[in-house]
Amino acid sequence: CQGDRYNIKTSNIAESINSALKRARGFPVQFLLEFIREKLGKWFWKRREDGLSLPTQHSRGVEYLLAVRSEIADTMTVQPIVGWRFFVKGGKMDCVVDLEHGKCDCGVYAVEKIPCSHAIAAGTSVGLHISTLVYPVYAKDFLFAGYSENIYPC
Template sequence: MRNMFRMKLDYNTSYRALLSAQELVRGTTEDGYENLHSYLRQIEISNPGTVTCLDKDGENRFKYLFLSFGASIAGFTYLRRVIVVDGTHLRGKYEGVMLVAAAKTYAFVIVSDKHGSFKKACEKVFPWARRGICYYHLQQNMVQKFKGNQMLYLVKGAAYAHTLFDFNRYMDEIRSDIYNIKTSKIAKSINSALKPAKGFPVSFLLEFIREKLGRWFFKRREDALSLTSHHNRGVENLLAIREEYADMMNVERIDGWQFVVRGGHRDCVYDLELRRCQCSVFDIEKIPCSHTIAAAKDANIHVSTLGCPSYSKNYLYAAYAANIYPKSDFLESPNTDDTSPANEE
């Protein structure tokens, strides 16, 4: 009779085995820093237009790294100038912080948390830009820190107000309840997608990001090609809702360009030449409001000609038209004198 043996590994032994296996596949943390310069050069060669910057301290140790793929830079031309900045702590031997800047299809605005570094950077690099705080996490901050949700409707009203009058009205109500709600954290969507790689050696982390971006770019190109409407799906759905309200409004012409549109929350004057409505929705969103749609129908003008081109399917495709390629494998061996050693503890 054959003897049967069963080995049981304790947690520490299993964990050390896992770390050893990971090092065999990805190398050590130090390897990641030593290969960093070579990796960036390979990415620059295979992705023309890519911008990288590797900064080291006085002892030739890694300090900062900046990376923006050429495809992202080219696509930014077709997006409205809103930048969302988010930071997350990395895991691993030397830890660190990763900052992600993402452009949205929405005037030049920078959205971040309230960290002083973001404020200083914006004032130095983009002094003309406006900076906003993430509304979604502002609400979360209220619930978690102040243990109250009875004021959420006021915060939402202020966040979505399109006129100064409405904004001030909501803010006055908030101030009267002496709630301090002026801090929040930026949405974590992109950094959440990168969560599995936060403990990787830095070169593997960058490769994980490259692969993820490559898949995102391909999917968005496919989505844009599948559209049968003029605008992207989100805008088309919003316009459909606003058109239903527009059909219930009454339009009175003032002259060849101006209209009085009655209905909804308020009556407004819409100027077709200036593309301006008193509700200020279009000024902020660059998407036609119900008053605009009602006036356009009265003037036999298709509403698709009145929106911002950034919302069109052509711009959506152009924003992701460029490919993100894998690193080039046709490089000479890296010069060890020009590599970036890891931080020392």
């Protein structure tokens, strides 16, 4: 796949929906549809409120990953190659990091669009703030926008 693969970290969505709708399965279709509408409305409202209340620039999950990876990055050594390319030694493997294109030899940065510990080490070595290395889709504004629509009853 040459494009972004957004399904890498997801589990079987059909199983998740089936589990959420288990209580309404034996009822008529009209009740099932209203149950789905109510459930989605609650989920959207809760996630919209969570997005608004975030004190940080990114979601809680991304901030946690950045904190853990920053601790690992502190133990690494960085050697500049050229421009925005760096050789980072340490961790499980030594890697070449390209901050301009968001790539690292470990593959994590290119797939997740969240900087790996190698990219964090390279970025901090040149004075970049970690949040500038995270792709914009993880910003709390994007999170809020994803749940901004209201789900009205019929």
